[in-house]
Amino acid sequence: MTPMTTENLELRRDHLVEAMLVHVPFDGWAWSALEAGAKDLGQEPGDARLAFTGGMGEVADHFARWSDRRMLAELLTIDLEGMRVRDRIHTCIKTRLVMNAEHKESLRRLLSFLALPQNAGRLSRMTWRSCSEIWYAAGDTSTDWNHYSKRGLLVPVYSSTILHWMADDGDGDGDFPETWAFLERRIDDVLRTFRMPRRVKDRLVRLFTPMEFGRRRSA
Known part of the structure; x- marks a missing residue:
């Protein structure tokens, strides 16, 4: 997985949230939508969960x-x-x-x-x-x-x-x-x-x- 640092966490979260939006109508407000967004960005699905350890509520x-x-x-x-x-x-x-x-x-x-x-x-x-x-x-x-x-x-x-x-x-x-x-x-x-x-x-x-x-x- 790509290392997550304090400096880039906020920006990576921004990108993940924006990328997941096209998948939410099909998957709902769920991990699958966030992970699909991560894939669109060329990231591993695990990176998405690592960015939001507080769950979908945090997303x-x-x-x-x-x-x-x-x-x-x-x-x-x-x-x-x-x-x-x-x-x-x-x-x-x-x-x-x-x-x-x-x-x-x-x-x-x-x-x-x-x-x-x-x-x-x-x-x-x-x-x-x-x-x-x-x-x-x-x-x-x-x-x-x-x-x-x-x-x-x-x-x-x-x-x-x-x-x-x-x-x-x-x-x-x-x-x-x-x-x-x-x-x-x-x-x-x-x-x-x-x-x-x-x-x-x-x-x-x-x-x-x-x-x-x-x-x-x-x-």
Whole structure:
């Protein structure tokens, strides 16, 4: 097997995750898909398992982090500063979905894997982290209660938009106008929530923090 070093582990994981995506629609979110991706890269199947000793859950987590990094890199090419905050959030989520559009079926298989009870905590942490990255990209610098409220209220917007997008076949030209309209409505809902009494917002935010969200899904 090819030696695995700390210096190249992150990059090799990136390449493996990207290569496996074409196999996931057929094999599911499974070792066989990852090993097939390794073969496509000219690597031994054992290299794939060596890169992800934490199992397929670790592969899912790395895919989410990789997608976060790709989203942030793409956002650097967009003038977010000239937008309203709501438009920044919309652009961030839209960018995240568009860049993964060619692997939609693989994402559907990933969501099925993450829907398993044992993955509830991982799914909630991944979702929270992505929403946090979106807020940072949108210019948020809060460190007080607002830090958590913004992310807690974005989690259901982000999650429901992904599910809507999964069922959206698009307009035939590679765009998803129905999903973007849905996203606009969800953002409107959040803006109305910010006008609610503090105690109501507190309850809503607690529902979607990683610990509470994971506990409810595991029940």
